[in-house]
Amino acid sequence: MSAADPPGRDLDHTPWPPEFAARYRAAGHWRGQTFGSLLTSLTAAHAGRTAVVGETVSDPWARWTFAELDDRAHRIAAGLVARGIRPGDRVVVQLPNVPEFLAVVFGLWRVGAWPVFALPAHRESELRHFATQAEAVAIVTVGVHERHDHAATARAVADDVSSVQHVLVVDTSEWAGLAATAPRELPDPDPEGVAFLQLSGGSTGLPKLIPRTHDDYLYSVRESARICRLRPGSVYLAALPVAHNYPLSSPGVLGALHAGAASVLAPRPDADTAFRLIERERVTITGVVPPLAAAWVQAAARTTRDLSSLEVLLVGGAKCGRELAARIGPALGCTLQQVFGMAEGLVSYTRLDDPEELVLGTQGRPISLDDEIRVVDEQDRDVPPGETGALLTRGPYTIRGYYRAGAHNATAFTADGFYRTGDLVRRTPSGHIEVVGRAKDQINRGGEKVAAEEVEDHLMAHPAVLAAAVVAVADPYLGERTCAYVVPAEGAAPTGPELRRFVRRRGIAAFKVPDLVEIVPAFPVTGVGKTSKRELRAALSALAAVASDQKG
Numbered sequence: 423m424s425a426a427d428p429p430g431r432d433l434d435h436t437p438w439p440p441e442f443a444a445r446y447r448a449a450g451h452w453r454g455q456t457f458g459s460l461l462t463s464l465t466a467a468h469a470g471r472t473a474v475v476g477e478t479v480s481d482p483w484a485r486w487t488f489a490e491l492d493d494r495a496h497r498i499a500a501g502l503v504a505r506g507i508r509p510g511d512r513v514v515v516q517l518p519n520v521p522e523f524l525a526v527v528f529g530l531w532r533v534g535a536w537p538v539f540a541l542p543a544h545r546e547s548e549l550r551h552f553a554t555q556a557e558a559v560a561i562v563t564v565g566v567h568e569r570h571d572h573a574a575t576a577r578a579v580a581d582d583v584s585s586v587q588h589v590l591v592v593d594t595s596e597w598a599g600l601a602a603t604a605p606r607e608l609p610d611p612d613p614e615g616v617a618f619l620q621l622s623g624g625s626t627g628l629p630k631l632i633p634r635t636h637d638d639y640l641y642s643v644r645e646s647a648r649i650c651r652l653r654p655g656s657v658y659l660a661a662l663p664v665a666h667n668y669p670l671s672s673p674g675v676l677g678a679l680h681a682g683a684a685s686v687l688a689p690r691p692d693a694d695t696a697f698r699l700i701e702r703e704r705v706t707i708t709g710v711v712p713p714l715a716a717a718w719v720q721a722a723a724r725t726t727r728d729l730s731s732l733e734v735l736l737v738g739g740a741k742c743g744r745e746l747a748a749r750i751g752p753a754l755g756c757t758l759q760q761v762f763g764m765a766e767g768l769v770s771y772t773r774l775d776d777p778e779e780l781v782l783g784t785q786g787r788p789i790s791l792d793d794e795i796r797v798v799d800e801q802d803r804d805v806p807p808g809e810t811g812a813l814l815t816r817g818p819y820t821i822r823g824y825y826r827a828g829a830h831n832a833t834a835f836t837a838d839g840f841y842r843t844g845d846l847v848r849r850t851p852s853g854h855i856e857v858v859g860r861a862k863d864q865i866n867r868g869g870e871k872v873a874a875e876e877v878e879d880h881l882m883a884h885p886a887v888l889a890a891a892v893v894a895v896a897d898p899y900l901g902e903r904t905c906a907y908v909v910p911a912e913g914a915a916p917t918g919p920e921l922r923r924f925v926r927r928r929g930i931a932a933f934k935v936p937d938l939v940e941i942v943p944a945f946p947v948t949g950v951g952k953t954s955k956r957e958l959r960a961a962l963s964a965l966a967a968v969a970s971d972q973k974g
């Protein structure tokens with residue numbers, strides 16, 4: 423902790439120490455540009471090109487040019503200012519994949535207000551938490567979407583959280599008035615200041631708020647666009663909820679904008695919707711999480727859609743095992759690009775010209791040579807090269823502290839500012855990172871440690887398995903045993919004994935063969951579609967409670 427950050431003080435934003443900031447500026451990573459001014463210069467370069475395509479609240483299939491997006495953002499900014507929104511105000515944004523998302527977010531950036539990025543899947547308790555933590559002054563949302571009344575939820579939150587003065591609903595006439603305000607020039611905010619609050623995945627407890635600055639985030643967006651080879655002719659499909667850090671910035675809709683490319687916003691990520699849009703809009707690049715990649719691979723076998731425009735499929739957000747990785751290129755006729763990232767900062771990509779071994783077997787290497795990576799043991803000592811340890815990182819776009827979370831920051835970061843990612847990794851001599859598991863995604867079977875992902879990968883090798891998730895189940899003798907949840911491939915009906923036999927025959931230690939196998943139609947998922955192991959574990963403990971009631 424530095425002198426500027428006395429213990430217990432809940433800073434909004436823990437700045438990088440001045441010597442690091444100076445280094446990142448000198449290296450050209452931080453260029454002193456804000457997102458608002460970025461959109462202005464993109465519009466100058468690409469005015470008539472398509473910036474975003476998707477279902478707006480008023481148009482079933484809108485197509486906005488850079489100039490139109492820029493004009494809308496300017497008007498929204500002026501309208502927000504007229505309603506009293508000021509620089510530094512926090513505004514919770516909960517919008518589905520609609521073009522208005524970009525207009526609202528760039529509008530807020532023009533004002534210098536900070537979007538707080540909620541996902542459409544979040545409900546009252548999470549929104550109340552974000553609004554309270556951030557002392558938000560407003561919530562921007564939609565009316566009814568996918569059978570949920572977001573406007574009603576936002577109003578309920580506004581009733582409870584006194585800081586919230588406005589609920590702005592983009593499909594109302596009130597909003598239409600705001601969005602039609604005459605544009606005016608506004609002062610550009612500080613590029614080294616906070617631009618928005620992103621959310622952590624919140625594997626334990628509620629998500630934490632992550633302050634990202636214009637300078638640091640723009641660096642990661644610019645480099646992501648370059649690494650993913652986005653160009654003005656590219657078409658990026660946002661299949662996942664666009665407010666999530668991954669489809670927002672890796673390379674995401676912001677990377678696409680940065681390159682002068684178009685973004686297509688998919689209302690849903692299922693294969694039917696995505697394949698229809700890939701065919702119709704000639705999509706060249708998109709990104710999914712592994713369970714979705716598995717579903718697309720399966721659907722590709724019988725699709726009549728023309729997917730030939732697709733050049734790159736990014737897979738990340740959770741470990742993409744080798745078995746699944748190997749199926750993607752052949753099934754979808756594109757190049758797999760693995761991406762391992764976190765809303766806190768560090769993002770690593772396999773490069774498009776990496777050898778197959780690295781593309782299939784690693785989660786890529788960091789964006790920046792200034793990303794500092796340490797792989798450490800439980801005492802924070804560096805492990806020998808190539809061995810597994812916990813990943814710590816620090817760099818030009820990795821935060822130095824969560825928003826107003828002094829006590830948590832003391833354990834989430836080392837004294838010298840490295841972020842403790844919670845991921846277990848090893849590095850190849852080329853500097854690529856292989857994610858071996860989460861520090862906690864391990865089953866301790868009477869002292870014998872079972873890495874969930876290792877067993878999942880063996881299960882995934884079975885043709886009847888679409889997806890697998892291995893979690894711990896409490897056991898009176900061993901402490902924990904393993905339970906494998908399995909979603910069958912289409913038309914397949916694998917049985918527990920058959921899968922256990924299959925895994926055993928793959929030649930692994932007997933203690934790693936799943937003790938229980940549960941066949942389920944689908945997994946519970948997080949807001950962005952990652953398998954929610956938290957919910958699977960909760961389901962198991964509920965079952966155990968029922969069983970012990972019945973015994974007792």
Ligand code: AMP
Nearest residue numbers: 622623738739740741761762763764765
């Ligand atoms: P979040 O907190 O939602 O930003 O999630 C970030 C976390 O997701 C990382 O710390 C990893 O645990 C996980 N993650 C993201 N991408 C990958 C990947 N490609 N492989 C394994 N884990 C990943």
Ligand code: DBH
Nearest residue numbers: 667668672739763764765
């Ligand atoms: O899971 C993530 O948070 C994530 C995955 C890929 C991410 O934040 C990112 C890329 O930027």
